[in-house]
Amino acid sequence: MKGYNPSAIEEKWQKIWEEKKVFKVKSDPSKPKYYVLEMFPYPSGRIHMGHVRNYTLGDIIARVKRMKGYNVLHPMGWDAFGLPAENAALKQGIHPAKWTYSNIDYMRNQLKKLGFSYDWDREFATCDPEYYKFEQRFFIEMFERGLAYRKKTLVNWCESCQTVLANEQVEDGKCWRCGEEVQMREMEGWFLKITAYAEELLSDLEKLRGHWPEKVLVMQKNWIGKSEGAEIDFYIPELDKNLTIFTTRPDTLFGVTFLSLSPEHPLALEIAEKKGFKEKLLEFRERVRRERKKIEEGVAEKEGFFLETYAVHPFTKEEIPLYTANFVLMEYGTGAIMCVPAHDQRDFEFAKKFGLPIKVVIQPKNKELKPEEMEEAYEAPGIMVNSQEFTGLESEEGKKRVIDKLESLGLGKRKITYRLRDWGVSRQRYWGCPIPIVYCEKCGIVPEKKENLPIKLPLDAQIDSKGRSPLPHLKEFVETFCPKCGGKARRETDTFDTFVESSWYFARFTCPDYPEPFNPEDTEYWLPVDQYIGGIEHAILHLLYARFFTKVLRDLGYLKLDEPFSNLLTQGMVIKETYRCPKHGWIYPEEVSPEGTCLRDHCGEKVIIGKPEKMSKSKCNVVDPDVMIKKYGADTVRLFIAFAAPPEKDLEWSDHGIEGAYRFLKRIYNLFEEYVEILKKINYKEEELKNLSGKALKLRRKLHQMVKKVHQDFEERFHFNTGIAAIMEFVNYLQDSLKELDSSEEINQKLLKEVFEKLLLCLSPVCPHICEELWERLGKNTFISEASFPTWEEDLLKEETFILVVQINGKVRDQIEVPSGISKEDALSLVRGLPKVQKYLEGKTIRNVIFIPEKLVNIVVS
């Protein structure tokens, strides 16, 4: 016996699949389509277990859908722009492009070793001008429609990295790359008007309900953060100007005791200049900017000061003092608020600190609020009091009526505000897609002509030693001519946030070589993505941006769909146990002795076994996919990953567990070796197997039951772990029955042929190489990768007998094998004859008998 040799088998089939282009697809309207997509990777250098899990899940789905007769689109590519390439350039002196492309080559090879059924002809990298030129075109069209604009705003700035950072790149107020304290800086940059789609992005979440994880829907909903309220004008006589504020609680309007402006508010500056405390305001503004992170975390003290100015209450005409306060954000609402200390905790704290009055205007039903006794604001709804004609109204009704009156007097209006901000896409980085804009001395901001695209990122740039973008210093890039007037102009040197590339790649995969952005025939056939799979960490950013882009591309006339991803599966992390030495910190598993002591530097300290955590180098708990593939083969790795946990849950990597998966495949392989020579020449027709009896019938029934279960778990539920368990259970059963089944009998050989074929077919989506190999050795001259999902005979599934559970008063007391379809009466008379049952019935009266067909009988006695 030669035994199972995964590396030989896997290499062989990967080569054949590639040569024969088994997974190449074309649009074919005569066939139902299925588009399965996994979030494409950033080419960081090597794939990790998280990728392997993501792509294994996708590949199983792709293979199952192919077996079910779908025309399956399953592409792969590279999210290839990004900062790590520049870091590598800095550290290792390799050009970002070279670094990126060589990583891609390496990682492509790694993916190929896993046997994923991608149509590799569709592969692209987003750093390719042939890809990003369309992105530049979209941007220009967005600019033309006012969906892309330039503005000055507060951004996160890292001085040492010389760039703006995205919010998610700021950790604890520090730069994720160098640890430098991030500053808030006012800068100009490009923004995409995602807020114009806020309402649609919110309401379309309804369409995704039931198809996306509830968690993701909720996160997006919160992120968009719709709130309904009113904008109210407070007149400032001294300036003869209105201050407009936003509130969601117009019912508390009569409780206003002061107004607060953000220190960034233009009116605050105007007042400060007029009153001669400009310096004080600017100082305050600076301090607030510095402490912005703290403020956002809610740990900063309330601070601010009186602006020595008053506004007029729209209804009471009272004088209301104006303050500036650190907790008022310029970017939300109007940058100014009305403060009702009795009914808003923040205002309450501010009022207490500055000795401002507290005025109760909402009374709860069960108690009476008294300002002097209050220790916190009462924020819940109640009955309006001290509110002129509104007194006595419920909060909800009051809100409406107050706004109605404001509107009728022209002092305010209904307003919906979103928490969502426009998407800042400018990055002061080199390794990204150039923003196709030119600054002309005469014409100002001018978009490039579309025929000049792509604006190529110059590849001959040298990254400077401080990691700054070289683009502003590259004369041949910067110095250009105005597309409008032909005069001298400067090119924009910022590049796009890399989330832009990943916002539309799924659509380009349908027609990667088409000279225009999209071929309608392809996009209309393949889109939307039927199943999207990726990590939960993209729950908001990437998924929201991609949804936004889809709607924009629709409105620009490129696509005909509202939502890009019909179904979303967010897979859990791959985690592993951690080891920690009191002296050395995190240590590798090899550094732990069998006695549980630390072996590093012969240290001998007792090692603390930590809970399983996300694999990371710093915690010394990474498992390298390459090492696992080399040791066990891709099929084993795939099997373990699919078996160890359901897709959405975290998967704990276990060295023992993967051994178990390997063992299973070896068992299957050895089993086949034993029979394959005989079975190779056997042919059978399903009708020939209809009249089996005894052991053979039972085996065949188990087979068909297994096929059905695998079908349900793989195709309908994506519960690969239980489907695989069913296959394992069947193999256990098969090995038992083979001991008693005479394999020299022809009919049994025919049965075994069916058994082995269907078994391989069921396992093939998970472990394609070994199944392809054994399929061939079973005498097949087709690819199992192109075979159909096995069928099962529904009639055969029914057992002739079943185990009837016998309960007395709801407790299981006995079981008895009875014919299927047994009636209540027959079952009861059988059951009453059982000695155990008789024991329990002695001296009791039967009060009730519950009979669940094919399941149990429950005798209720007193």
Add this chain to the structure above:
RNA sequence: GCCGGGGUGGCGGAACUGGUAGACGCGCUGGAUUCAGGAUCCAGUGGGAGAUAAUCCCGUGCGGGUUCAAAUCCCGCCCCCGGCACCA
């Protein structure tokens, strides 16, 4: 604090619409094979009482409830994980 998801053997996890809790795998124990180890195979494996038997009791985070029957449904509570959190 708010929102979402969970709590089942020594471990990962099954149990789909209430109907034998613990499938499958890991680990562990015993046995076979082996000079030995590994690998492989066979048997056992929720806890407790009992003699290793028959048998019985207890068991799905905790406390109640509905039901002939609850991991599953209802009410109250505890704990864990994830997200959000001065957004007016």
